[in-house]
Amino acid sequence: MHEFEQVDRTTPLASDPTIVTGIAPAVPVAVPGAPETLASVRSWDVTGTVTTSTVTPQGSFVIRTYAHSGTGDVDWTTDTAARAAQAQAPLLDRFPATPAEEIGGLPMDVDRVLVRAVGLPEGVLPRLSDLAVYGPDGWLQLDSHTARTERIFEVTGTDRITKAASNVYRTAGPTEAEILRDDFVETTREMYPDLVEDETVPQNIPGTRCWSGDVAQGRASVCLMVHGRYVAELSGLRPVGNEAPENDSLRTMSQRLATQYVKFVRSEEMGLGEN
Numbered sequence: 001m002h003e004f005e006q007v008d009r010t011t012p013l014a015s016d017p018t019i020v021t022g023i024a025p026a027v028p029v030a031v032p033g034a035p036e037t038l039a040s041v042r043s044w045d046v047t048g049t050v051t052t053s054t055v056t057p058q059g060s061f062v063i064r065t066y067a068h069s070g071t072g073d074v075d076w077t078t079d080t081a082a083r084a085a086q087a088q089a090p091l092l093d094r095f096p097a098t099p100a101e102e103i104g105g106l107p108m109d110v111d112r113v114l115v116r117a118v119g120l121p122e123g124v125l126p127r128l129s130d131l132a133v134y135g136p137d138g139w140l141q142l143d144s145h146t147a148r149t150e151r152i153f154e155v156t157g158t159d160r161i162t163k164a165a166s167n168v169y170r171t172a173g174p175t176e177a178e179i180l181r182d183d184f185v186e187t188t189r190e191m192y193p194d195l196v197e198d199e200t201v202p203q204n205i206p207g208t209r210c211w212s213g214d215v216a217q218g219r220a221s222v223c224l225m226v227h228g229r230y231v232a233e234l235s236g237l238r239p240v241g242n243e244a245p246e247n248d249s250l251r252t253m254s255q256r257l258a259t260q261y262v263k264f265v266r267s268e269e270m271g272l273g274e275n
Contacts, residue, residue: 041074054066058088063092065084108132110160113133114131114133116267117232118263133162156172157171158171158176184231203254203257
């Protein structure tokens with residue numbers, strides 16, 4: 001989700017209670033059986049939700065976890081955040097960390113997937129999660145349906161995901177790409193039931209389906225494009241009462257869709273490698 005509050009799978013609209021209520025005070029809590037873990041709970045009176053954050057040292061790393069409950073269940077958020085930290089610890093122990101002096105030499109675009117995504121508009125600063133290539137595990141921290149997405153990634157052999165002005169997913173093949181697209185269609189409908197399929201947005205671009213409609217924040221569109229083994233996800237939002245063009249990501253949808261299709265179709269000609 002870009003700074004324009006662009007709609008996508010990684011951040012459901014209005015999922016962050018701070019948007020509505022401001023910052024609630026953090027109350028320290030103890031995590032049973034984990035004295036090294038520091039945890040705190042925030043209660044959001046307006047929304048009736050609670051969040052728990054934890055911080056745990058693990059060798060040269062620090063593990064931070066976060067859990068949110070829409071029903072105000074403090075015990076659940078604390079237990080979930082603590083178990084997440086416990087599950088993360090052995091993964092870090094197995095992680096082949098790159099020596100600090102070698103970090104600068106790491107490739108930014110693993111397997112040439114990022115270059116297939118649509119670049120950010122001029123003047124738009126990337127967030128920390130943008131302009132990066134993820135493996136399945138790395139991407140799941142950003143996804144709104146973690147368990148479901150993990151399963152569909154396994155089924156479709158999705159091994160690379162990248163995030164810029166579009167999200168691009170690399171699957172095992174064309175059939176798997178369509179399976180991934182169809183699963184995303186279902187979750188899009190669940191997340192945004194007021195969006196309906198809109199045949200005017202895709203501009204007759206092959207393999208592309210879009211949904212448009214009004215959401216709490218304004219007018220939104222979400223598009224999914226399949227080409228070969230790749231799936232691209234693009235979305236945009238025109239906020240209610242918006243008067244600043246730079247905050248209207250819906251206005252760039254047609255250009256981004258066209259750019260995405262050209263990048264997919266002309267990948268070899270553009271030196272991006274085979275699809």
